[in-house]
Amino acid sequence: MNQRILLMSSSRKDNLGYLEHADAQIHALLRHEPRKVLFIPFAGVTFSFDTYEGMVKPVFERLGYALASIHHSADPRRAVDEAEAIAVGGGNTFALLKRLYDADLVDAIRAKVQAGTPYVGWSAGSNVACPTIRTTNDMPIVQPPSLRALRLVPFQINPHFIGGKPAGHNGESREERLAEFLHINAPEQVFALPEGSALFSDGSNGTVLGERHALHFTAEGQVETLREGETFPLSRITGPAGMDGWQDFRA
Amino acid sequence: MNQRILLMSSSRKDNLGYLEHADAQIHALLRHEPRKVLFIPFAGVTFSFDTYEGMVKPVFERLGYALASIHHSADPRRAVDEAEAIAVGGGNTFALLKRLYDADLVDAIRAKVQAGTPYVGWSAGSNVACPTIRTTNDMPIVQPPSLRALRLVPFQINPHFIGGKPAGHNGESREERLAEFLHINAPEQVFALPEGSALFSDGSNGTVLGERHALHFTAEGQVETLREGETFPLSRITGPAGMDGWQDFRA
Numbered sequence: 001m002n003q004r005i006l007l008m009s010s011s012r013k014d015n016l017g018y019l020e021h022a023d024a025q026i027h028a029l030l031r032h033e034p035r036k037v038l039f040i041p042f043a044g045v046t047f048s049f050d051t052y053e054g055m056v057k058p059v060f061e062r063l064g065y066a067l068a069s070i071h072h073s074a075d076p077r078r079a080v081d082e083a084e085a086i087a088v089g090g091g092n093t094f095a096l097l098k099r100l101y102d103a104d105l106v107d108a109i110r111a112k113v114q115a116g117t118p119y120v121g122w123s124a125g126s127n128v129a130c131p132t133i134r135t136t137n138d139m140p141i142v143q144p145p146s147l148r149a150l151r152l153v154p155f156q157i158n159p160h161f162i163g164g165k166p167a168g169h170n171g172e173s174r175e176e177r178l179a180e181f182l183h184i185n186a187p188e189q190v191f192a193l194p195e196g197s198a199l200f201s202d203g204s205n206g207t208v209l210g211e212r213h214a215l216h217f218t219a220e221g222q223v224e225t226l227r228e229g230e231t232f233p234l235s236r237i238t239g240p241a242g243m244d245g246w247q248d249f250r251a
Numbered sequence: 252m253n254q255r256i257l258l259m260s261s262s263r264k265d266n267l268g269y270l271e272h273a274d275a276q277i278h279a280l281l282r283h284e285p286r287k288v289l290f291i292p293f294a295g296v297t298f299s300f301d302t303y304e305g306m307v308k309p310v311f312e313r314l315g316y317a318l319a320s321i322h323h324s325a326d327p328r329r330a331v332d333e334a335e336a337i338a339v340g341g342g343n344t345f346a347l348l349k350r351l352y353d354a355d356l357v358d359a360i361r362a363k364v365q366a367g368t369p370y371v372g373w374s375a376g377s378n379v380a381c382p383t384i385r386t387t388n389d390m391p392i393v394q395p396p397s398l399r400a401l402r403l404v405p406f407q408i409n410p411h412f413i414g415g416k417p418a419g420h421n422g423e424s425r426e427e428r429l430a431e432f433l434h435i436n437a438p439e440q441v442f443a444l445p446e447g448s449a450l451f452s453d454g455s456n457g458t459v460l461g462e463r464h465a466l467h468f469t470a471e472g473q474v475e476t477l478r479e480g481e482t483f484p485l486s487r488i489t490g491p492a493g494m495d496g497w498q499d500f501r502a
Contacts, residue, residue, distance in 0.1 A: 012421040045431040046471070092431050134392055139428040140385050141435055147394045160422035170263040170446055171411035177390040180296040180343050184392055195421055220297070 003203030004029055004118040005152050007126035009159040009210075011090050013196035019059045019122070025198050025209050029118050030065055030085060037067040038083035042099035043091025043124040045141070056089060080108045083117060090123025090159075093136035097128055098144040110150050114203075119152060126157045126193075131240045135181055135190055137174075153201050154239030156181070161192035161215065182220040187238040190217040191226075207231045254454030255280055255369040256403050258377035260410040260461075262341050264447035270310045270373070276449050276460050277314055280369050281336060288318040289334035293350035294342025294375040296392070307340060331359045334368060341374025341410075344387035348379055349395040361401050365454075370403060377408045377444075382491045386432055386441055388425075404452050405490030407432070412443035412466065433471040438489040441468040442477075458482045 006029040013021035030037075037060055041052035053069035060067040067087065073079035080086070086109060088096070100106050113119045121129050127136040128149045135156040158178060165173040172180075178190055191199055197210035208214045208226045216232075217223045226232070257280040264272035281288075288311055292303035304320035311318040318338065324330035331337070337360060339347070351357050364370045372380050378387040379400045386407040409429060416424040423431075429441055442450055448461035459465045459477045467483075468474045477483070 010421050014419055046427075046434045095431070095435070132394075134394070135390065137390070137422060139432060140387065140391060140398060141428075141432040142385070143383075143398045147391060160420070162417060162420055162422070166413060166417065168265055169411070169413055170261050171388060171413070176297075177392075180346070181390060181392040183297045184346070 002116050003113065003152075003201060004116070005113060005129065005201040005203075006118070006120040006198060006209075007129055007153070007157055007193075007201070008120065008122040008198040009126070009157075009161065009193035010195040011122050018055050021196050021210075022059075022122075022198075023063060025200075026060070026063055026065075026120060028200060028209065029120050030063075032064060035065055035084040035118070037065050037085040037087050038079055039067050039069045040086065040088045040096075040100075040105075040125070041069050041071060041091075042103075043089055043093065043096035045092050045095050052089060052091075056087065060087070076103050076105060077108055080105055080112055083112060085118040085120070086113065088119070088121040088125030088128060090125055092141055093124040093127045093133045093138040094140045094142050094144060096124045097133055097147075097149055098142050100128065100150075101145050106150060110152065113150070113152050123159045126159050129153060130156045131188070132156070134185070135178070153199075153206070154234055154237045155206075156188060156190040157199070158190055158192040161194045161197075178217055179220050182217055186219045188240055189237055191215070192217065201234065203234070205231050205233055206237075253367050254364060254403075254452060255367065256364060256380065256452040256454075257369070257371040257449060257460075258380055258404070258408050258444075258452070259371065259373040259449040260377065260408075260412065260444035261446040262373050269306050272447050272461075273310075273373075273449075274314060276451075277311070277316075277371060279451060279460065280371050281314075281316055283315060286316055286335040286369070288316050288336040288338050289330055290318050290320045291337065291339045291347075291351075291356075291376070292320050292322060292342075293354075294340055294344065294347035296343050296346050303340060303342075307338065311338070327354050327356060328359055331356055331363055334363060336369040336371070337364065339370070339372040339376030339379060341376055343392055344375040344378045344384045344389040345391045345393050345395060347375045348384055348398075348400055349393050351379065351401075352396050357401060361403065364401070364403050374410045377410050380404060381407045382439070383407070385436070386429070404450075404457070405485055405488045406457075407439060407441040408450070409441055409443040412445045412448075429468055430471050433468055437470045439491055440488055442466070443468065452485065454485070456482050456484055457488075 041049040044052040049071040192215040194212040292300040300322040443466040445463040
């Protein structure tokens, strides 16, 4: 396969500005080619799509890539079909997936990326690239018709990964949440990405980007650390049964 | 109306033991009456229902109430119909709601509690008492048929409320998550409960229990603090349109 999929944990790392940490990762995806990027701002909730485009466009332009948001398009399906690259920003994962379904873009984006169009997502934009959004950290503020998502990779991403919990707080830690996911859904697998980390998929192999590494959860209580530059064959990943024909999920 | 509904933020407060902070709140609901409590352990994921019952039963017995878990019952619907009180424990809200739907208990519990049977929930057990589970903090590890829940009260609960975010972390704060909820779903309203706080509903009025107070979010950016013992008429709360006939929710 000849795919180019970049899934980043977050738009921010430490106290850096918006996507400021991500230059090398974005260039690894777009390779300095003169591509025009179609931006999908649907995860934004408390600010306008214009505002969101205004945050993202300067980042890509500074790196040498043109960018326009899909909300300007009278025919979003056609905008996807004609896109030279697709960028899906963070925000609320449930709002993002619902709006993708409402605009009938799920299958169109999937087909386009499977055919080789580069895809970059961060945070919610990485969650929707997975088989489902069942490993999002976000609040389910709206109900999409299904939690099934773009299915560009066979594994789940948990973005903004951070271990432990605040002192004196008794809500679940991230590790406990992922243990619950794996308890029910193993042998499905999860890559947890600390802020600043990313995964790149070429359709055959996955590669870890970013010096914060990635945590690979293969079953409840089983986790290994993958370091920057480490590569793994996607064929080794157990996704939901039958990634292509797959219609539903367990439990 | 003559209802008795106790919605607690959490099973733990600070470093106290399981439900150890909750004696007065549970007695406020059950009034030292000799009621046998039906426990619903469906939010537990990484441990058995037997284990869960073993954590909860001694707490209620110490307070003078018998308790048995529904998972021992060959006919769970009948167990609900015959319950003298219902307790729904915390864990994963999505797993809890899915199992309630799978066992066809949603309407049965709702009818029973509306008819006056006392209900106590904590954490996920408070989330499912609301119109929907759209203000849960939990990971959507499984997909219930709907996010629509028991609808015992007209407002949403956000349990385990904690403000701010860890230093250097860029995921959304709880305040940002609730702002997203309200941006889309206002005039629906949310009560955020710090650990140790609770709300009591008698079907006509709500009352805040616990010295940590409750935060009442009435719209994006609009929040007021309700102190221990403060009471508000439920008629003042704007729930999802038509609590009874209500079939779907906005987005």
